[in-house]
């Protein structure tokens with residue numbers, strides 16, 4: 001009987017996958033048709049106050065905030081389409097990887113990591129539609145640690161976390177869950193929904209019971225505490241994903257806001273090589289130049305923004321000349337790339353099926369429950385619990401509270417997922433992570449008959465730093481992405497400590513009740529090493545090095561004169577006028593959390609600054625700004 005259910009579910013999933021791919025193409029086609037008709041019938045203004053490039057997590061917020069002023073005209077140029085509502089079923093997020101809604105970026109082959117992946121290449125999905133990557137991410141809402149932000153603003157001596165950061169987290173948040181009454185740390189008027197999970201499996205209870213037994217706190221990590229164990233809040237409303245892109249679409253009726261989809265921006269236009277006055281963008285193979293009176297704001301993401309700056313002549317002079325672009329400003333664009341790296345696929349095997357499983361996701365009852373009640377396994381985001389900790393606090397001899405005071409900033413995260421890579425029997429997951437076929441055959445197929453789950457340790461503050469560079473001067477060419485994973489040995493050490501902690505964690509009684517066993521099958525490429533030795537895990541981590549999809553830092557924000565920054569603390573491109581960058585690319589370093597909430601917080605901050613900045617820098621002031629700071633300029 002079970003075998004029949006299994007094969008029926010497999011067949012249902014396979015048919016569903018094909019149906020879904022058909023649906024995505026149909027959706028994109030109808031989106032394109034709408035954009036075509038709109039472009040054909042409406043004569044668009046050729047000049048706006050603001051042009052926002054990219055309607056992703058950050059750009060959607062900036063466009064929405066700037067267009068709150070009815071006297072300001074705002075144009076949003078987005079390379080993708082609007083999307084369709086079925087894409088917003090939380091559990092199907094992984095199906096969007098590799099589709100037309102994904103830029104489908106890939107890293108170059110890694111020297112120190114990703115050995116179990118085809119050509120040692122890591123796949124980097126990024127959203128190409130309204131809502132951007134916030135439309136295909138895992139929706140977890142986490143803010144990070146105050147110390148993260150303090151380290152960004154070392155150049156501002158009067159930096160205050162509550163005033164300069166928490167204010168914007170609250171402004172950005174639309175709390176719809178259990179923290180609705182905590183007005184000190186939460187708020188419910190912002191564009192980004194934060195809600196409780198409505199469905200979890202038995203895994204969650206096992207995690208919190210074990211965490212408490214081991215002396216760890218279980219609490220809201222988006223409050224005065226930023227560490228401990230927690231059930232993540234998610235960007236989900238009435239059972240559907242609700243990203244900042246959805247919020248932007250709700251503002252579509254504003255007469256001063258125009259959202260142009262399928263508009264790929266190829267170049268920023270400059271007056272006198274210092275002042276942005278518009279952009280060149282392509283829509284259905286026609287090139288347009290649209291002007292911006294007050295500012296051009298790049299929110300094209302961690303790859304799109306540095307790429308566009310470089311294509312426009314802003315970047316490392318030597319590199320730009322090498323690819324045939326005349327440089328207009330020498331800035332370290334594309335340096336400082338960091339990403340959260342993790343490891344540990346299918347290391348925990350259960351002897352029972354959890355209620356959030358591959359089978360339950362494709363069951364007819366659960367599909368009906370989702371469409372009729374907006375509840376059930378299809379609302380799952382793939383992660384049921386997380387922990388943000390410091391590796392020094394994993395030792396049982398130290399009380400967590402004392403340890404937390406001593407080591408303020410966390411250095412690793414754990415995410416608890418009720419499914420593994422092999423749960424879908426190789427239909428989809430192995431492809432979206434680019435797993436080598438021989439590794440699949442030799443290792444993962446052996447797990448058939450057991451029920452793997454993933455507890456992934458993540459390096460929160462990797463020391464390995466990489467780059468984004470252009471291949472050539474053609475706008476449609478994908479850039480060279482090299483995160484340089486695990487080039488710093490200390491990142492590897494944290495992952496090894498993390499895996500060892502996971503091994504200990506699942507020995508607890510609550511996990512034994514689920515029949516949890518640590519997977520002792522030697523991993524291909526490491527079979528010559530003694531299982532569980534440090535050498536074995538070092539080898540394993542270099543094989544299984546998996547992105548958590550949080551790249552940042554390619555247009556670093558910081559002090560103007562530090563030499564390593566691209567934008568100043570006001571998001572303005574250093575030495576340029578009327579040109580801003582605000583998205584994940586400006587983060588000077590990774591935060592101790594999944595990063596979307598921080599990206600949206602930054603967008604709120606940027607919108608506030610840009611509104612104010614543009615108010616001050618009208619008239620001829622902007623000319624004087626080249627010689628004087630804005631404050632001096634406005635007095636003159």
Ligand SMILES: Cc1cc2nc3c(=O)[nH]c(=O)nc-3n(C[C@H](O)[C@H](O)[C@H](O)COP(=O)(O)OP(=O)(O)OC[C@H]3O[C@@H](n4cnc5c(N)ncnc54)[C@H](O)[C@@H]3O)c2cc1C
Pocket residue numbers: 053054055056057058059077078079080124125126127128129130131132133134136137138139140141142263264265266299300301302304305308548549550551583584585593594595596597599
């Ligand atoms: C699979 C996955 C899972 C994730 N899960 C989580 C999670 O659970 N929680 C979390 O906090 N974070 C998560 N993240 C990370 C988070 O979603 C991103 O860091 C965040 O969305 C980045 O926002 P952004 O505004 O910088 O860029 P994006 O949201 O990527 O926006 C960039 C936009 O610009 C457009 N664009 C790019 N170039 C151009 C151009 N030349 N012209 C016009 N438009 C252009 C793009 O199409 C896109 O819409 C995840 C990421 C991924 C990939």
